[in-house]
Amino acid sequence: MTSSVTEPVASASNTQALLEVTDLCTHFETDRGIVRAVDGVSFTLDRGRTLGVVGESGSGKTVLSRSIMGLLPKRHTIRTGSVRFEGREIADLPAKEMREYWGARMSMIFQDPMTSLNPVMKIGKQITESVRQHLDVDKKYADELAENLLRSVRIPEPERRLKEYPHQLSGGMRQRVCIAVALACGPALLFADEPTTALDVTVQAQVLDLMATQQRERFMAMVLITHDLGVVAGRADEIAVMYAGRIVERAPTSVLFSDMKMPYTEALLSSIPKLEQPSHTRLATIPGRPPDLVNPPAGCKFAPRCAYVQPRCTEEEPPLLPATHPGHEYRCWFPVGTPAGDEALARNRAAKASA
């Protein structure tokens, strides 16, 4: 199971990466067959850095984060590959030992602040719960810490809010509370699973900025999961684009936006509405649906929806190929912006026009 750890690329160059995921596969046994929710994902993440994970719903983003944290139920789940955290292999640790990490060293913010807080527990209690478990402190100290946390996530009148219940707060305020809960024990790694999807656009930026500030202050690593390239554009150091359980393109943020190679990334980007377009411009969409993860298509998983598709794409799956810029990898035979890609696109357009 851990034999693939010795893959030299990641481990040799940077031995003290905070998080090192190698060839992680998470498959679910279902009545229909095996669902390959995460299929061979590798990446490393250093302290203080942010990795943006982008993909459509069902691309395996959430399963990836929960799989790394070991939060998935054990039943009907097959997990292989290696997860090294602070130099220790944690992929096979039992829940009992993982509990030392959960909350204290790594923690998670969920998508919907309406459901990720307990409706019948006071906010103060929800924050101090894990503090009192992980850090050996008395109640008074924990309460003060909770109040300071609420203040640092910019909740006005924290001492009053501590005694309130979640339903007395607005959505944005609740997500701030969730952030406070997640940060309570000073984790080194924070997973944010679509933290702003359920929020009003007007508070999305505030919450994201708040997370960025907290990350800087605590020198924390963050995995920011989203379906919106716009969310990670200015905030992630590196972006991994996921499709059908795999990373299909990975690059430092500026490189990804200026020199994307994968047609899927291009399609995602062009489906974001742009301000400079005139009103009533038809929004570009990606035709078709994400593939069935029980019986994925042979070859490139994106081929059925790709504008660049060629016969080779449906027969042979492209590996992660290195691009010119260091740290940039992609899975494509006919990459965007290369002569091969341009030719493929032109050929498809001509065929469509003549048909």
Added chain:
Amino acid sequence: MPEPPRDEVPVAGPEGHRDLERYAEDSLDSGLAVGERQIYVSAVAVGDEGRRRGAGLGFGAWLAIGWLAFIVIVSVLAQLDLLPLDSPTKSFAECARLGPFAKEGSAPGHLLGCDSNGRDMIARLAYGGWSTLIVATGAVLFGLVFGGILGMLAGFFSHKTDTVITSLFNVFLAIPAVVLALSLVAFLQGAATSSGGGDRVDPKLLLILAIGIVSVPLLGRITRASALSWSQREFVLAARAQGARPLRIMIREVLPNVLPAMMSIALLGIAIAIVAEGTLSILGVGVRPPTPSWGNVIALDRGRIKDSPHIIFEPAILIFLTVLSLNFLGDVVRARLDVRESAV
């Protein structure tokens, strides 16, 4: 406060603003302050919402609470001998079988008449209320504790634990409740006697155990269903992601959310247990005479329904009203919980 005539409130439309202005002027002309008028308008607009979430329980619920409070207070005071009542076992031979609607006429000095042994019905019912209530609430408490624990375990851990516990519940539910309760009383009595303490064990305790055991799977299944759905909420996963232990999650995160459902079903459970006590009395294994209970008062004189109907109907009416109140309150509690859940 008079209800504002609804048809007078202008409907928002293209002319809405002008209408509202004219409406306000009219109100001023008619000597009504605009402020007050606006309060009426907004009251009409939020009317339904306000009623649903408002603090008022409604007349029926208060009536039910009032009745239950009356029954509990009278029973407790009677048991503490604080009421000026005759002893429930004292016999007035000259008044036997007499009472309102009785064939042989009413009993002077006994408002509700006397039973076939000449014992005062008011005293029988007041003291009997204590037996009935203690057996019913005791049984439901027993069911809540054990059914609650089993249901929480099944719902929270699910899978194998759930399979085992749910099968157990199903086995118990497959046996007719009365037969199960009957055989449990017989079995428990036998066990108490053979252990040497046969007469010292309060027969009420045996009843509590028997009805309680019967209620375990009923209350357990409700708890399980509620625990199952709450355990799948994201905040449970969030608590796990913060490193909370399973037992802690079960008790601190899930249980407080499950409790309201358990409370609502407990009220219905007490109602069912009161009826069950009556049934067991008629079958001869209820509260043991001469100690009265509503059930055994009926059971003792069930042959006299024609000549002295008051002996049967008085406790029956008490049972009827009490069970009705409990059922009604249970529904009110459940309705209010649904509102709260959807609002959160």
